[in-house]
Amino acid sequence: MTDQPTGDDLVEMLAALANPLRVRIVATLAKGRDYVSHMAREIGVSRPLLHMHLQRLEAAGLIVGTLELSEDGKAMKFYEVTGFDLRITASALAEAAKTLSPSEAQKERSS
Amino acid sequence: MTDQPTGDDLVEMLAALANPLRVRIVATLAKGRDYVSHMAREIGVSRPLLHMHLQRLEAAGLIVGTLELSEDGKAMKFYEVTGFDLRITASALAEAAKTLSPSEAQKERSS
DNA sequence: TTCACCTGTAACAAATTTCTTACACATGAA
DNA sequence: TTCATGTGTAAGAAATTTGTTACAGGTGAA
Numbered sequence: 662m663t664d665q666p667t668g669d670d671l672v673e674m675l676a677a678l679a680n681p682l683r684v685r686i687v688a689t690l691a692k693g694r695d696y697v698s699h700m701a702r703e704i705g706v707s708r709p710l711l712h713m714h715l716q717r718l719e720a721a722g723l724i725v726g727t728l729e730l731s732e733d734g735k736a737m738k739f740y741e742v743t744g745f746d747l748r749i750t751a752s753a754l755a756e757a758a759k760t761l762s763p764s765e766a767q768k769e770r771s772s
Numbered sequence: 773m774t775d776q777p778t779g780d781d782l783v784e785m786l787a788a789l790a791n792p793l794r795v796r797i798v799a800t801l802a803k804g805r806d807y808v809s810h811m812a813r814e815i816g817v818s819r820p821l822l823h824m825h826l827q828r829l830e831a832a833g834l835i836v837g838t839l840e841l842s843e844d845g846k847a848m849k850f851y852e853v854t855g856f857d858l859r860i861t862a863s864a865l866a867e868a869a870k871t872l873s874p875s876e877a878q879k880e881r882s883s
Numbered sequence: 884t885t886c887a888c889c890t891g892t893a894a895c896a897a898a899t900t901t902c903t904t905a906c907a908c909a910t911g912a913a
Numbered sequence: 914t915t916c917a918t919g920t921g922t923a924a925g926a927a928a929t930t931t932g933t934t935a936c937a938g939g940t941g942a943a
Binding site for chain 2: 939940941942
């Protein structure tokens with residue numbers, strides 16, 4: 662896949678992965694798709710907490726969720742990993758930095 | 773270089789890069805070593821703030837700093853990037869997750 | 884001495900992230 | 914109906930992160 666996301670997108674992806682629980686979530690999903698209640702038991706965290714972390718990962722585009730109906734009519738939300746592939750080096754970051762939205766500090770660009 | 777850091781180390785590196793200002797710092801250092809007061813002016817942030825972010829990056833092993841003496845005897849702290857090279861994919865994270873220090877949730881490992 | 888540089892850090896406010904508890908809703912089976 | 918399963922979300926506490934301001938020290942040059 663080897664995407665080159667915008668600087669802000671890259672920071673969002675890194676932030677999404679900068680948490681041990683979220684790394685565990687991705688690691689779990691790497692073995693196959695799963696629904697949230699099952700994952701919560703598997704990993705050993707509360708469902709609301711897992712729900713929050715899943716949203717963070719999905720917002721970053723690292724996983725995607727789809728609401729499906731099981732055979733017995735229960736609504737179940739399945740998540741799976743997207744095919745992300747990031748290369749993190751100093752020069753890759755230098756490239757990404759070019760497309761970062763300007764911070765409050767970029768306003769004296771005149772001297 | 774292509775290191776395979778421990779799960780916790782990887783999370784620390786990702787956390788260190790999960791901030792736009794720190795990405796800018798690495799991007800600046802990718803162009804060559806620099807000392808903190810100069811970088812602070814270059815990037816447009818206060819020196820204490822830069823100091824804090826540099827420590828975060830150095831703690832993660834992404835940059836290294838050395839205190840040197842300039843010709844006129846001033847103490848100057850130079851930083852430069854280390855040769856880090858991370859590959860971030862779902863399976864790489866699954867591998868890293870194996871070496872994460874156990875969270876509070878890993879204590880009912882009996883059923 | 885005073886000024887222009889360089890370093891470090893402590894104290895505190897503000898914003899964000901992380902997590903728990905509690906609630907609301909749905910379905911099928913006993 | 915009640916229980917067990919699934920979904921979502923809101924409210925608030927606790928911890929961490931981010932940032933400012935202010936202070937401490939040093940050197941060389943005018």
